[in-house]
Amino acid sequence: MPTDDSTKTLRTTATSIEILKQLEAIDGARVSEIAERMDKPKSTIHGHLATLKQEQFVIKEGDFYFIGPELLRLGNQVRTREPAFVLARQFTERLFEETRLRSIFTVEMGGKAVFLHTASGSKMGWSHEQLGNRLFLHNTAVGKAILAELPEPRIEQIIDRWGLPQETENTTTDREALFEELERVREQGYAVNRAENFNELYAIGVAATRRSGDVIGGFSVTGPAHSVTGEDRKAELAHTVKDIVSEFELELALA
């Protein structure tokens, strides 16, 4: 269920943002290219780009416009807002060193899972940097690990907002079943994603909490299902992730 937008929104700001999204979609563009795509006069687009350029939200190279460094700077603030997020980076990298699997640090924002740090080896085909991407909580490993630590009303609230959309045949779409799984996650201390949002994907996620009990985020390792096989291997991985999280929580408590 999509969110409400009944409230009057600012058209001007909205089109400025739309232009930024266009610039991201295609890799930089000229004025008329965007004008055509958005079905708006060139002069309008030009005005927006001039404003965005002044703030360095876009930069201009020749006649091409690109996303600018100020956007990178501001966006990055999401990752530095909390000291815990900054600390999490090196633990993400350690997790990768130990497992040699793509490692991610994720936080919950607005009821979704947002990637803040990723670490992966050189030759990993699909390792685009997906920072800021938003995934569902109910069908990802860290997502479920985080959910399991949230107070129940909050869980309800999130499910009400986003529902339990089915993305593969393995997705848990039943409310009851999800809560049962969360209980299992709490017992064993980690969550597993068995191709629930992408086929052929296997992931293990563990939530990190403060001493107060509330969740900071979660660490996870991800790999192609066919390469992560055998109960021993899986158990060992779960153990490794849990260890990293423990050390992370400890270091955070000491700081």
Place this chain on the structure above:
Amino acid sequence: MPTDDSTKTLRTTATSIEILKQLEAIDGARVSEIAERMDKPKSTIHGHLATLKQEQFVIKEGDFYFIGPELLRLGNQVRTREPAFVLARQFTERLFEETRLRSIFTVEMGGKAVFLHTASGSKMGWSHEQLGNRLFLHNTAVGKAILAELPEPRIEQIIDRWGLPQETENTTTDREALFEELERVREQGYAVNRAENFNELYAIGVAATRRSGDVIGGFSVTGPAHSVTGEDRKAELAHTVKDIVSEFELELALA
């Protein structure tokens, strides 16, 4: 002299952006807090925030607003636009592993030096993640290394735009002197920053180019001046950075 376009800019977009900057400055804020700081009615700010929230440029937690994940996602596109930039990340990390000094990958955008990747150890006090920050080219190590590889008209253009502002007593503020130093950089293959933009800072930077000859960006290592001493050590560091750059250029050429 700063380039100020007197061209009509869009007020609405400009204030939306101003709000984002306020949210970054203080760490998340409520409506009235921003309204007060910007000396505008609450209802105005509310409208902007509602629009920004709809696009996930901000998120709302309780009555507090924070920079949102969509901004992180868009901003990060700056780092993934070119495959070379993505590849540069792992080399930045390797550089850190080998030198144990804060390592940075920087590109030139709009005549300034923009940090795209940083790698530094756990216990480095000042290692805030400054991605997207913009520094001058004339008084930084990578900056000079990059300048040295640019065609002369471009260098002139950049100096005309930003000037040669003095930031410490070591800053080169004379045009002639700068060109002489760039010549030296070309000869030795690396540039040095001897506390030219921050006191007590020492840095070595090397530019990376494509086979076509044009610059991709540059790698650098940075440390407190008092900890990087001795000509041997410095020469060894320069050698290490140059090696990394060579390997980077090679791998890029092969891909």
Place this chain on the structure above:
DNA sequence: ACCAGCTGTTCGACTATCCTGAACTTTAAA
């Protein structure tokens, strides 16, 4: 060298729409 066709940019008038202040609702504290 010239022109044709494309781009980016400027400009002024119109009117859509953003701003504003006040009214209303909600939350928190006294």
Place this chain on the structure above:
DNA sequence: TTTAAAGTTCAGGATAGTCGAACAGCTGGT
């Protein structure tokens, strides 16, 4: 319960964004 302060809604009026046309600058073709 009352008070205060914050968030949110609303409608009218003035501002400021939109639009189209005209200008300028570049590119490639003939």
